[in-house]
Amino acid sequence: MNYLIVTGGAGFIGSNVVKRLNELGEEKILIVDNLNTSEKWKNLVELNFEDYIHKDEFIEKIEEFKNSTKAIIHLGARSSTTEKDVDFLMKNNYEYTKKLAKWSLQNNVRFIYASTAATYGDGSKGFSDEHSLIPFLRPLNAYGYSKQIFDLWALKNGILDKIVGLKYFNVYGPGEAHKGEMRSMVLKAYEQIKRDGKIRLFKSYHPDYRDGEQLRDFIYVKDAVEMTIFFLEKPEINGIFNAGTGIPRSWNDLAKAVFSALELEPQIEYIDMPEEIKGKYQYFTKADMGKLKKAGYNKSAVSLEEGIKDYVVNYLEKC
Secondary structure (H helix, E strand, O other), X not given: OOXXXXXXXXXHHHHHHHHHHHHOOOOOEEEEEOOOOOOHHHHHOOOOOOEEEEHHHHHHOHHHHOOOEEEEEEOOOOOOOOOOOHHHHHHHHHHHHHHHHHHHHHOOOEEEEEEEHXXXXXXXXXXXXXXXXXXXXXXXXXXXXXXXXXXXXXXXOOOOOXXXXXXXXXXXXXXXXXXXXXXXXXXXXXXXXXXXOOEEEEOOOOOOOOOOOOEEOEEEHHHHHHHHHHHHOOOOXXXXXXXXXXXXXXXXXXXHHHHHHOOOXXXXXXXXXXXXXXXXXXXOOOOOOHHHHHOOOXXXXXXXXXXXXXXXXXXXHHO
């Protein structure tokens, strides 16, 4: 049996990848995850897959899959940007990824892994996914660093042209409810409207940006999934690639799109930003998508308004 192994398969992007693989006729899927006490098990209910295995058990028994795996899509990670246990991040995000990458290369298994736009830090070095930029990036949080250090390791060891890393930007969409404080502002905004009738956004502390006009590259999870699966179908293409839209939008745009999807007039309140994140706050992100397009990916991402409307109307309102 030639498994497609999806780590983090019960998580946000992972479960959406499995769902899309199911739509494409793939069911020989092994889901690797750590369900613990979260609600992400609910993401598995409608998926078709061959088996589930805990992430710790999987890494111990990985040799059992030596001759039965055609690809590993490694999306499992601790993705909290406020995580303070750096030893845990290094073990879970860095060392685990190294083991999987080495094993995949030794066994001629396609390896696609999740990096992150958090590696770009404050954006002062730009948002190019060219490999020459990697050593100069300075992440603002430990999560971003735990991803950056693997990118660096892969670059220094000459394997970045044999595997695929995807730098996901601000992803939102169905399947993220279990993420707590790390769920997208789209979901938080929807919840705030339902509870209070208004959305709260952080004030700006940068002279170039008015309140709510801080800019992000928001990408709907369905587009992030398409970009991921593109590399599964193109094993000859390798390297690090941005997964975004290339079109930065403001938090105000996002808020107005959620109100519009609910057919309500916008009610926005600007609140103080917590002191602990002021110095780590990104005021602007914009994925450089030229490299992905050059690689042959030609699907257009949905607009922020289209993505939010689909998410709100066809998922959140039906919960």
